[in-house]
Amino acid sequence: MNKIFFQTKILLTLVMLMFSAAQVFAESGKSIAKTDFFPHNPTTEKFNETWSYQFVFDNGTKAFMNIASLHIPASGRKIGCDLAFWNFNGKSYSVGRQYPKERLVAQKEKDRITIKEEYILENLPGKGHRVFFSTSKNGDFLLDLTFESAKKGFVPANNSESLGNDKFTQFIHIPYGRVSGKIAYNSDTLEVKGYAMMEHSFQTAQATDIAKRVISFATRNSSKPFSGKIGIAENGKLFGYAVSYKNDNVEILKPLKISVDKKDYDGEKFPKNALEILWSDSSVTTINANKPQQKFSLLNNFDGWLAKKAVKVLMGGEPFFYRGQNKNAENKIIDWSVSGL
Numbered sequence: 544m545n546k547i548f549f550q551t552k553i554l555l556t557l558v559m560l561m562f563s564a565a566q567v568f569a570e571s572g573k574s575i576a577k578t579d580f581f582p583h584n585p586t587t588e589k590f591n592e593t594w595s596y597q598f599v600f601d602n603g604t605k606a607f608m609n610i611a612s613l614h615i616p617a618s619g620r621k622i623g624c625d626l627a628f629w630n631f632n633g634k635s636y637s638v639g640r641q642y643p644k645e646r647l648v649a650q651k652e653k654d655r656i657t658i659k660e661e662y663i664l665e666n667l668p669g670k671g672h673r674v675f676f677s678t679s680k681n682g683d684f685l686l687d688l689t690f691e692s693a694k695k696g697f698v699p700a701n702n703s704e705s706l707g708n709d710k711f712t713q714f715i716h717i718p719y720g721r722v723s724g725k726i727a728y729n730s731d732t733l734e735v736k737g738y739a740m741m742e743h744s745f746q747t748a749q750a751t752d753i754a755k756r757v758i759s760f761a762t763r764n765s766s767k768p769f770s771g772k773i774g775i776a777e778n779g780k781l782f783g784y785a786v787s788y789k790n791d792n793v794e795i796l797k798p799l800k801i802s803v804d805k806k807d808y809d810g811e812k813f814p815k816n817a818l819e820i821l822w823s824d825s826s827v828t829t830i831n832a833n834k835p836q837q838k839f840s841l842l843n844n845f846d847g848w849l850a851k852k853a854v855k856v857l858m859g860g861e862p863f864f865y866r867g868q869n870k871n872a873e874n875k876i877i878d879w880s881v882s883g884l
């Protein structure tokens with residue numbers, strides 16, 4: 544009897560270990576190819592592609608920059624560029640511009656993407672990557688930053704996900720990097736240093752058509768950087784991924800569950816309490832999205848009632864970004880953004 548009990552106990556222990564191992568998803572991922580940095584060919588009319596940067600400076604200022612290729616009804620494919628400053632000398636400023644698709648030029652031989660030489664992504668993502676944004680609209684805006692260091696970006700073995708009839712593909716080119724340079728609004732110029740993450744994605748439909756809510760985040764912890772972008776699709780599926788460095792070992796993590804107050808979060812509305820993201824390595828990330836530092840409407844970047852109305856029709860509503868920060872389970876600061884209608 545004792546022998547049978549002992550054998551059964553060993554068997555149960557092995558099963559439990561196997562089950563636990565199955566729950567730990569520690570995929571090392573694969574490197575991002577040089578060609579993945581450059582624009583991809585549109586495969587559908589509503590195909591859109593975005594290069595996104597989140598900068599968090601040591602002086603408490605933040606900057607968010609996007610360059611996008613997207614389809615606008617009755618206008619065709621356009622290039623959109625937007626920049627937002629938060630806590631720039633205690634105030635927030637933002638600007639958005641649109642250009643014909645021909646203005647975006649990929650200079651692959653120079654490892655460069657440029658729009659009129661007013662918006663430049665120079666050198667491949669990594670150390671030495673430069674981000675330049677300069678425009679005059681509702682004031683003079685300037686951002687000129689270079690990565691002094693950067694953790695290498697990775698993607699899952701298959702980074703293209705099916706969301707209903709559409710597809711979403713994502714590249715976290717820079718999970719964490721230190722930057723320096725200058726930002727300016729009108730006559731005020733700030734010399735800045737800080738950290739940043741860079742994410743680049745494309746999809747076969749408008750973002751608001753395939754996702755009810757999108758969450759992006761990055762930590763300030765250079766020894767264990769952790770950053771990513773995930774979303775909740777219209778059918779409830781979680782998509783996207785995070786890159787986690789642990790003792791120089793890279794793990795690709797997938798979201799298993801997002802909850803609010805211990806209940807599944809469906810993404811229909813902005814959360815009223817903290818979000819808890821359960822990852823495929825069993826870790827949990829908490830985002831206090833109910834306590835944003837900033838509530839930013841994308842419509843702020845468009846002039847006139849007609850333009851704002853057209854964007855609302857295009858997006859299916861008014862797209863907002865809730866942005867803020869809190870500490871994670873390791874008592875490290877995590878900077879985040881939650882977006883959606």
